[in-house]
Amino acid sequence: MVYKKMVAALRHLRQTKRIALVSVGVAFFATPAMSEDQVLRIAMTASDIPLTTGQPDSGFEGYRFLGYTIYDALINWDMSSAEDVSGLTPGLAESWEVDAEDSRIWTFTLREGVAFHDGSEWNADAAIWNLDKIYDEDAEQFDARQAGNVRGRIPSMDGYEKVDDYTIQFTTSEPDAWFPYQLSFLLFSSPAQWEALGGDWDAFASAPSGTGPFKLTRLVPRERAVLEPNLEYWDEERVPRLTRLELIPMPESSSRTSALLSDQVDWIESPAPDAIPRMQSQGIEITSNPYPHTWPYQFSMQEGSPWRDINVRKAANLAVDREGLEAMLGGLMVPAVGIVTPDHPWYGEPTFETRYDPEEAIRLLAESGFSPENPVEIKVLISTSGSGQMQPLAMNEYIQQNLAEVGIALDFEVLDWESLFPNWRRGADDASSRGAHATNITFAWLDPFSAFYRFMHSSMAPPNGFNWGYMDDPEYDRLLDEARVTFDQTEQDAILAEFHARMVDDAAWLWVAHDVGPRAMQPRVKGFVQAKNWFQDLTPVYIEE
Known part of the structure; x- marks a missing residue:
């Protein structure tokens, strides 16, 4: 080859x-007619460089660009296909299995012959050291910031231990069929590099060492991160073709578009829809591919919240003209009628039809004493940009107009992404929520835990998880608990379909859109395969002459 x-x-x-x-x-x-200078410059939607110590912040954009580039998980995502939804694939673990007699016990066989970027060895001791940095608050390497970024994604972790040099064992607090998915978010840093830098995570951030396909060689906060290939990467099929990857924070879509049109960057995330015709006229390529993503309003269910009234929740879902919004975005979205799409096995058979029906919305609000002349007033936390947020300002203004027409007056509290995202685990009653009744944060539904459990189970109320609005429904808890301990996939899908149908019938959130991950890039950028995933593989990308 x-x-x-x-x-x-x-x-x-x-x-x-x-x-x-x-x-x-x-x-x-x-x-392959490749340019001798293989440099790719990407403008991200983030306003700063995501955390580089091993557990990124800034949502899944952080994982996309500064997580899975520099680091590996025990279980990675297979991002090689544009046709199939991404599944799991062995990473730093070659295999794993659940104990036949006690389904709380998982045994992982680690990959041998893997080295961190600093040359130190990957083995069970390195794995346990990294687990301690997240879970053992008495360990000298414990890092509260990294722990805060990942603990909520792995709630069933109860214990772990070394079996031998290349075998570790996990114990979950209860049987958890979704545990392998959760471990895909736990990334592994080099203990030797941390020690060489005096046990300082801030110093490590500027000179990190993982096992991933790229190495970080330069970090300038709020300006750029420069990565170079790890030519000794353990998976030879994924050794990068680039000689340098530059990641540039650029939260404003107009700035990203201008940078691409003026050839200051080669690739931008989330291009401005109204600029796409101009970009295409200049030969710039637009890529997109639907993936497991939802753009919602997550409601507060606390005392005094207007969303406690099901008429208000249903009216909001009936008031949004999703097809009009899709047209505004140049077709770069799929209308959402639930967390998952109707063709998904988890969708179920709800009786409430999420649709555009403003007359029915007005009728429902009238039952609760509201009208366009006497609207219900609701405050929503929104962002100016961010990972998966699409075009948040334009989209929220559009929704604001839709809802005003039926009798819902939205007031926005606009935050930058780096402020809005941490608020997710603080909850609606936290001072940082500023009295808001909803938050607008997009998310992935890659697995049942990330799709449902972390938002809807009562045990996931802050600070344990992302149940920002303090949803507390015993039937939701029952169905989710049952699905979590069901290891037969067909049976589990049926339970989740029942749960999701109940959510839709309750109008539990405002469902708006599914993203298609639009990106714009110079025609010289080649080799990119846009996976049906939040995360993307940059290792096949190259620059053509």
């Missing part, structure tokens, strides 16, 4: 620094 030969040549070149080999590298690059 030409590419594997090219990687081998580059490895040898860096090790020996023999100029004679440069001609070999150029010859291999010539086959």
Whole structure:
């Protein structure tokens, strides 16, 4: 395979620094008409560089660009297909199994022959050290910031231990069929590098060491992160083709668009819909692919919240003209009628139809004493940008107009993404929520826990999880608890379908859109396969001459 030969040549070149080999590298690059300077500049939606110590912040954009590039999980995502929804694949663990007699016990066999970027060895001791940095508050390497970013994603973790040099064992607090999905968010940093930097996580952030396909070589807060390939990456199929990857925070969509049109960057996340025709006229390519994503309003169910009235909840869902919103976004969304799409096995058979019906919305609000002349007043936390937030300002203004027409007056509390996202686990009653009745944070439904449990189970109320609005429904809890301990996939799907149908019938949230992950890139950017996932694999990407 030409590419594997090219990687081998580059490895040898860096090790020996023999100029004679440069001609070999150029010859291999010539086959795919690749530019000699393989530099990719990406404008992110974040306003700052996500945390680089191992457990990123800034939502899933943090994982996309500074998580799965520098680090690996025990279980990774397979992002190689544009046709199939991404599934799990072995990462730093070669295999795993649940105990046949006690389904709370999981045994993981670790991958041998893997090294961190600093050259130190990946093994069970490194794995336990990383688990302690998240779960053992008495450990010297414990990092509250990293713990806060990931603990809520792995709620059933109860214990862990080393079995031998390449085997570890987890114990969950109760049987949990979703545990492997949760472990995909736990990334592993180098203990040796942390110790070499004096046990300082701030110093580690500027010189991190993981096992991932890229290494971070330069970090300038709020300006850029520069990554280079890990030519010794354990998965030879995923050794990067780029020589340098530059990640630039740029929260304003107009700024990202201008940067792309002026050739200051090669790729932008979430292009402004009204600029797409102009970009296409200049040869810029627009990519998109639907993926498990929902853009909602998550309601507060606390005393005094208007959303406690089911008429208000249903009216809001009937007042949004989703097709009009789709047209405003240039077709770059899919209307949402629940957390998951109607073709998904978890959707179920709800009796309430989420649709555009403003007359019915007005009727329902009238039953509760509200009208366009006497509206119910509701405050919502929104962001200016952020991971998966699409075009939050324009979308929220559109929804504000829709709801005003039926008798719901929205007042927005606008925060930057780095302020809104941490509020998610603080809850509606926290001072940082500023008395809001809803929050607008998008999320992935990659698995049942991330889709439902962390939001709707009463045990996930802050600070344990992301039940921001303090939903407390015994029937929700019963169905979710039953699904979580059901290891037969068909039976589990049926339980989740019943749960989701109940949610839709309750109009538990305001469902608005599913994203299609639009990106715009210069025509010279090649090799990108847009997976049906929040996360994307940058290792196949290259720059063509």
